[in-house]
Amino acid sequence: MTMYNQIFKDKKILITGNTGFKGSWLTTWLLKCGAKVYGYSIDVPTKPSMFEVLGLEKQIKQCYGDIRDKKHFVDYYNEVQPDFIFHLAAQAIVSTSYSEPFDTIATNVIGTATVMEAIRQTTWNVTAVVITSDKAYDNVEWIWGYRENDAMGGKDVYSGSKGAAELTIKSYWHSFIKHMPNVKMGVARAGNVIGGGDWSCDRIVVDTVKAFSNEMAVEIRSPKATRPWQHVLEPLSGYLRLAQALYEESITNGEAFNFGPRAEQTKTVKQLVEDIAVNWGMDKDKAVQVTGHVPFEEAKLLKLNCDKALAYLNWHSVLSYEETVKMITDWYLGYYEGDSDLLILTQQQISEFEKEANLQKQPWAV
Numbered sequence: 634m635t636m637y638n639q640i641f642k643d644k645k646i647l648i649t650g651n652t653g654f655k656g657s658w659l660t661t662w663l664l665k666c667g668a669k670v671y672g673y674s675i676d677v678p679t680k681p682s683m684f685e686v687l688g689l690e691k692q693i694k695q696c697y698g699d700i701r702d703k704k705h706f707v708d709y710y711n712e713v714q715p716d717f718i719f720h721l722a723a724q725a726i727v728s729t730s731y732s733e734p735f736d737t738i739a740t741n742v743i744g745t746a747t748v749m750e751a752i753r754q755t756t757w758n759v760t761a762v763v764i765t766s767d768k769a770y771d772n773v774e775w776i777w778g779y780r781e782n783d784a785m786g787g788k789d790v791y792s793g794s795k796g797a798a799e800l801t802i803k804s805y806w807h808s809f810i811k812h813m814p815n816v817k818m819g820v821a822r823a824g825n826v827i828g829g830g831d832w833s834c835d836r837i838v839v840d841t842v843k844a845f846s847n848e849m850a851v852e853i854r855s856p857k858a859t860r861p862w863q864h865v866l867e868p869l870s871g872y873l874r875l876a877q878a879l880y881e882e883s884i885t886n887g888e889a890f891n892f893g894p895r896a897e898q899t900k901t902v903k904q905l906v907e908d909i910a911v912n913w914g915m916d917k918d919k920a921v922q923v924t925g926h927v928p929f930e931e932a933k934l935l936k937l938n939c940d941k942a943l944a945y946l947n948w949h950s951v952l953s954y955e956e957t958v959k960m961i962t963d964w965y966l967g968y969y970e971g972d973s974d975l976l977i978l979t980q981q982q983i984s985e986f987e988k989e990a991n992l993q994k995q996p997w998a999v
């Protein structure tokens with residue numbers, strides 16, 4: 634199998650937000666593809682963290698800095714001269730946006746403008762994938778999936794910060810970047826992801842495995858709420874496929890893409906917790922405790938329409954819901970039982986995912 638036509642091999646790849654959940658998986662995957670990875674992050678956001686558990690700092694070149702500090706970031710970008718940049722640095726937690734609204738706006742909007750400033754002054758060839766969120770869409774709470782040309786917006790600060798990041802990208806694209814023949818750029822929007830190695834607060838899988846590792850039930854506030862659960866490798870395969878298409882074909886230049894799960898991945902929170910319990914070897918009837926406590930107003934279900942990614946990139950998600958749940962449980966059991974090399978386990982899970990994508994004839998995994 635040749636992953637992504639080997640375009641990442643020996644390339645310099647800068648990942649902002651590389652110490653976070655998605656950033657750690659992306660780093661591991663790109664290292665597996667033979668890339669030279671450079672990271673830019675303000676901190677290691679959780680304890681424990683996948684970044685530290687996998688010992689990623691030793692395998693890459695790391696710079697700690699604040700994405701709101703334009704000079705510091707632009708100097709680092711110019712020093713690295715990356716062939717590819719993936720921008721993931723963000724204040725990514727919805728509940729934190731209620732306690733720290735100003736910092737959320739600054740990191741997500743000014744941080745994105747900083748990256749645009751670096752890109753618009755690039756003098757070498759670079760391919761950029763800028764990650765925002767499904768929350769960038771103005772959620773009008775309809776039943777249909779959102780398409781890439783639907784309105785941006787958001788009533789809460791987190792959604793607003795992501796919508797504003799999108800407008801920032803759009804204006805830099807039209808004013809500067811589209812006139813630069815040496816720059817290719819795409820925008821990626823995905824929804825909530827789950828996977829091993831996440832320890833962020835207020836995420837259901839994280840609360841679940843923490844409780845199960847202490848042989849306790851997990852408290853959930855909205856058991857009947859449904860979410861389209863997708864493994865973190867699914868959108869990451871979309872980000873990498875988008876980078877490949879930009880690099881090889883340029884037909885997608887300047888465009889935004891949704892990367893979401895299949896409709897049958899949508900299950901209730903209770904179902905997900907019980908399925909993790911079964912894989913964990915726990916009694917599923919003792920896995921859940923329902924509380925009425927709702928700390929903040931969450932937007933209703935937001936679905937992504939992914940027809941564009943299928944049509945232009947021939948991309949679709951790969952894992953079934955059952956495979957997703959099993960992969961997650963295996964990863965956390967490996968961590969909490971303490972007898973696995975988590976770097977090897979993560980690499981094996983990426984290989985499994987690649988094999989499945991190959992069987993499903995995904996063009997990036999032929």
Ligand SMILES: NC(=O)c1ccc[n+]([C@@H]2O[C@H](COP(=O)([O-])OP(=O)(O)OC[C@H]3O[C@@H](n4cnc5c(N)ncnc54)[C@H](O)[C@@H]3O)[C@@H](O)[C@H]2O)c1
Binds near residue numbers: 700725
């Ligand atoms: N995890 C999800 O379910 C999900 C869903 C949709 C979109 N996203 C988006 O994907 C991206 C990555 O999400 P994640 O879950 O890995 O987040 P995370 O919270 O695990 O990691 C955030 C990363 O950004 C860095 N960072 C934060 N503030 C910074 C600053 N001021 N300067 C430099 N670095 C800073 C942190 O150090 C960390 O590396 C974000 O843009 C997020 O909004 C995530």
